[in-house]
Amino acid sequence: MRVNGPFVITRVVDLEGHFRAPQFLLPDATPEAFGATRTFRDPRFYDPERGSLIMSFHSLIVQTERSRILVDTCVGNDKHRPMLPEWHLRKGSYLDDLAAAKLPADSITHVFCTHLHADHIGWNTKLVNGKWVPTFPNAKYIMHRKEVEHWEHVRRTSTEPANHRSWDDSLQPILDSGQALLVDGDHEIEPGVRLMCLPGHTPGNCALCLDDGKQKAFLVGDTIHHPVQVERPHWSSNFCWDKAQSADTRAKFLGDVADTGAWIIPAHFAPPSSVRIVSEASGFWYEA
Numbered sequence: 246m247r248v249n250g251p252f253v254i255t256r257v258v259d260l261e262g263h264f265r266a267p268q269f270l271l272p273d274a275t276p277e278a279f280g281a282t283r284t285f286r287d288p289r290f291y292d293p294e295r296g297s298l299i300m301s302f303h304s305l306i307v308q309t310e311r312s313r314i315l316v317d318t319c320v321g322n323d324k325h326r327p328m329l330p331e332w333h334l335r336k337g338s339y340l341d342d343l344a345a346a347k348l349p350a351d352s353i354t355h356v357f358c359t360h361l362h363a364d365h366i367g368w369n370t371k372l373v374n375g376k377w378v379p380t381f382p383n384a385k386y387i388m389h390r391k392e393v394e395h396w397e398h399v400r401r402t403s404t405e406p407a408n409h410r411s412w413d414d415s416l417q418p419i420l421d422s423g424q425a426l427l428v429d430g431d432h433e434i435e436p437g438v439r440l441m442c443l444p445g446h447t448p449g450n451c452a453l454c455l456d457d458g459k460q461k462a463f464l465v466g467d468t469i470h471h472p473v474q475v476e477r478p479h480w481s482s483n484f485c486w487d488k489a490q491s492a493d494t495r496a497k498f499l500g501d502v503a504d505t506g507a508w509i510i511p512a513h514f515a516p517p518s519s520v521r522i523v524s525e526a527s528g529f530w531y532e533a
């Protein structure tokens with residue numbers, strides 16, 4: 246996908262296809278409520294025969310004249326995630342796929358995790374001789390300070406295995422290697438490339454915003470998990486830290502970008518994976 250001007254965005258998939266029933270993700274998406282949406286009849290994003298959402302877990306690599314910024318590192322290989330069988334001890338071809346896209350891991354200059362859920366930090370590290378090491382040896386890993394502080398607090402205080410225990414295998418090695426760059430607020434990576442905080446899904450949830458002066462794109466992570474949340478912005482996920490704030494943030498964001506022509510590229514939209522938001526009398530809709 247080429248965004249007009251200096252930015253080129255490439256999608257590299259870790260896994261995609263059938264996921265789970267709508268209510269696994271969105272508690273308000275009962276069979277009746279989900280069946281009443283237009284997205285229910287969109288075969289790109291829902292399979293009515295299997296009653297399953299169709300989703301993707303992908304990285305988006307933004308190439309500018311000076312940088313290669315990899316956004317969200319998906320689930321990863323060899324991670325111990327027994328609570329979700331499809332994430333557990335995976336042996337995917339992600340690194341080969343990056344290389345095949347002419348974006349080998351050692352060429353990435355920045356990694357940006359929109360938030361620190363296990364499915365956004367997995368390829369931060371890879372297993373080498375029994376040890377977790379940074380997958381991207383030449384990259385700075387950009388994370389919002391508030392997000393890191395939140396998960397560090399959860400890890401210290403939770404009696405449950407929080408966030409699939411991903412801190413130990415996917416974050417601590419990055420902090421130890423000195424590659425983490427913790428940022429506050431609307432950090433600018435370079436002209437036209439900046440972070441924007443969209444709290445709610447997690448406390449420090451952020452988007453990457455691209456603006457070449459003509460066209461804008463927003464890589465919004467899990468601010469919108471599934472296209473049905475465009476027409477039902479108040480449907481927050483079971484995995485949102487603050488469901489009410491997540492819904493408010495999503496509705497405001499959709500209002501801000503609707504009818505502007507900006508590309509919205511979330512972390513889990515199945516192909517075509519990028520949409521434009523249009524406003525309608527009843528709310529919002531997406532043009533994929």
Ligand SMILES: [Zn+2]
Pocket residue numbers: 362364365467512513
């Ligand atoms: Zn996610």
